[in-house]
Amino acid sequence: MDFELSDEQRLLVQTARRFVQEQIVPLETKLDPDADSLDPEDHARLAAQVKAMGLYGLGIPEEYGGPAIDLVTEVLLAMELSQHRAGLYAPCYGVFGGTGLAQLYEATEDQKQRYLHPTLRGEKTAFFALTEPSGGSDPARAIRTTAVRDGDDWVINGGKIFISGADEADYGLVFARTDPTQGRGGITCFIVDTDAPGFYVRRVVHTLRSAHYATELQFENLRVPHKNVLGEVNKGFSIASDRVSRARIPYAAACLGPAIKAQQMCIDYVKVRKTFGDLLATRQAIQWMIVDNEIDVRTARFLVLEAAFKAQSGAPFATEAAMAKLVASEAAGRVVDRAIQIHGGSGVSKDLPLERWYRELRIRRIGEGASEIQRLVIARNVIGGSFH
Ligand SMILES: Cc1cc2nc3c(=O)[nH]c(=O)nc-3n(C[C@H](O)[C@H](O)[C@H](O)COP(=O)(O)OP(=O)(O)OC[C@H]3O[C@@H](n4cnc5c(N)ncnc54)[C@H](O)[C@@H]3O)c2cc1C
Structure with missing residues (x-):
């Protein structure tokens, strides 16, 4: 294992460091210390700069428009780009692009057209819903949300908790039990539109990070077309964990x-x-x-x-x-x-x-x-x- 950085890595790290010091840190003085979003003008300006630096879409595979960098370089950059007040979350994270949902790279071509590509273009946002009130560490056993096949649809009933950003998202990945006799082998992942009848945000759950919140979701006879199953039926758990x-x-x-x-x-x-x-x-x-x-x-x-x-x-x-x-x-x-x-x-x-x-x-x-x-x-x- 060689920890010597290549010339290219050194240059990228210096570029990222300068960007944080010169562009992001000065914004901190005019930001509310708990702010969760940037002024739209600042956001657009920073995103354009990140694109010009070739760093937009950090973590996105190159074939989907992410920068051509390896994981070691991504990690070196993450250590630099998080060195400011809002380093761990929004407001600045968004200017680097990304979907937050790596699972969508496994989607069908039709699903990619409807969900992945609009997300990569910044037109849609998504959430990831695995955790339920019955537990998050062991979802294979804890998932109580069910999905039952009805013709070309699945009907989902149940709920999720601590789901980040679901109240502002256009769609999300929802994991539900489709075979009650199985543990991890009975869970399916569905792409769910937030404007579908039967999808409810019950409440915002405030956490000790005052500006960041999670949501509690409820599904009441929420109908999802079969073409919105991500991956295979009963194989959703591997999508969640892989x-x-x-x-x-x-x-x-x-x-x-x-x-x-x-x-x-x-x-x-x-x-x-x-x-x-x-x-x-x-x-x-x-x-x-x-x-x-x-x-x-x-x-x-x-x-x-x-x-x-x-x-x-x-x-x-x-x-x-x-x-x-x-x-x-x-x-x-x-x-x-x-x-x-x-x-x-x-x-x-x-x-x-x-x-x-x-x-x-x-x-x-x-x-x-x-x-x-x-x-x-x-x-x-x-x-x-x-x-x-
Ligand atoms: C701000 C925030 C945002 C979140 N966003 C999302 C999201 O977007 N999507 C999503 O699906 N989830 C999300 N979560 C949920 C998060 O993933 C869960 O809180 C986490 O997985 C733990 O689950 P739990 O809270 O149910 O705790 P539990 O699973 O009930 O565990 C309770 C405690 O017991 C410990 N424990 C569990 N099993 C064992 C064991 N075998 N041995 C020893 N100790 C054990 C745990 O580590 C924990 O300390 C979010 C949570 C927070 C706080």
Whole structure:
């Protein structure tokens, strides 16, 4: 494994860093600290710049118009592009394009025309609905939503919870049980239009990330045409899980952006902040927090890059992806927590981005497979066996 960056990677990283510093960070002063969307003019201007840089559609395969970059480069860029107040989510994420739904690359040609391509063009938005009130870590057992065949349609009844962005989406992927006698072998994925009769957003679920919300959905005799089945009937679970491991790697990298930035803020701050007549940089208690931050950032960065290298080389990488996601999300949370401590009152104020990262990173230990589920994946692969 060679961690030396190529000239092209170095150039892309520098370009992304400059873009964040010169274009995104200055917008922070005029943004509400909890803002979830950019001013439309700023959004359009930044998106045009990202396109000119050749970075629009990060994570989208090249054949669908994404940039011609490999996973290692994508991960290096994710660490740069998340180094600002809104680094982990909107408002700035959208200017890089993407569907958020890798599963649609497996769609039929007709489905791609109706859903994937309009989404890639920015004309439609989508949601992904797997989690139900009965549980999200073990959807194979927890899914209670049912779909029953009726002529050319399927009739869906049930509900979902914690679904991001469903209230503003045009359509989404809904996982429902089509064979009650089976576990993971009895689940089908449907593409559901949000304007279909029987589709209801019951409520918005506010989380500790105040600007970000999830929704609770209800389906009452919601009719979906058979041509909207994504993949095969009863094979929906593999659609949900197949791309999950890969997605964990850039997800982990994005957690590190705020951690890297927070550590830099600490280093800069302790060199100018004086207490009891001397700089914070001279205090061992402060030095050790900075040392622990450095170890957390470097350990996590190493694991994220290792996972990306493995995945890119075609080797099995589920264990490495789980380790990367687990360590990066937890380490980044610790780093930002220490950074808040070092910055004192300013650390918890909305004058600095630290408090927003603190809240967002807490969610990252639950989303995309909670820490315990990553440990479960690692244990299965290290010890062997299929325990839960
Ligand atoms: C802001 C936000 C946005 C979200 N967006 C979406 C979305 O768009 N689409 C979607 O489908 N879901 C979404 N989710 C749901 C998320 O994926 C689930 O919350 C997550 O999978 C955990 O499921 P759960 O909340 O039901 O917890 P549970 O599955 O009930 O687990 C509870 C706790 O027990 C732990 N646990 C579970 N099993 C084991 C075990 N075997 N051993 C040890 N510990 C275990 C878990 O790690 C967790 O800590 C979102 C959640 C949030 C907070």
